[in-house]
Amino acid sequence: MKPKLPADPQTCPHCYVGRIQQSSITYTAIISGKLLSVPDFPVWRCDVCHAYVYDPIAIGQLQASLSAHQKAILDEKARRTSRKTASS
Numbered sequence: 001m002k003p004k005l006p007a008d009p010q011t012c013p014h015c016y017v018g019r020i021q022q023s024s025i026t027y028t029a030i031i032s033g034k035l036l037s038v039p040d041f042p043v044w045r046c047d048v049c050h051a052y053v054y055d056p057i058a059i060g061q062l063q064a065s066l067s068a069h070q071k072a073i074l075d076e077k078a079r080r081t082s083r084k085t086a087s088s
């Protein structure tokens with residue numbers, strides 16, 4: 001079994017050379033065809049390869065709030081499909 005993170009949490013899990021430091025990004029994802037943008041989303045960023053891993057706690061919180069959001073998005077989507085207009 002491959003561990004997700006090395007024993008030393010300061011070491012980058014991608015290159016095993018750099019060190020990861022807490023940083024923040026604007027997290028973006030497409031959820032049900034809709035762009036989701038979360039500013040100041042906490043991540044751990046490597047100072048060598050610049051790879052980053054999302055903060056697992058923050059991801060958990062995001063997913064919890066997403067399930068509520070997704071319900072609202074699906075409701076909106078259902079409304080939109082009823083008035084399909086060809087906009088260019």
Ligand SMILES: [Zn+2]
Pocket residue numbers: 012013014015016017018019046047048049050051
């Ligand atoms: Zn790295």
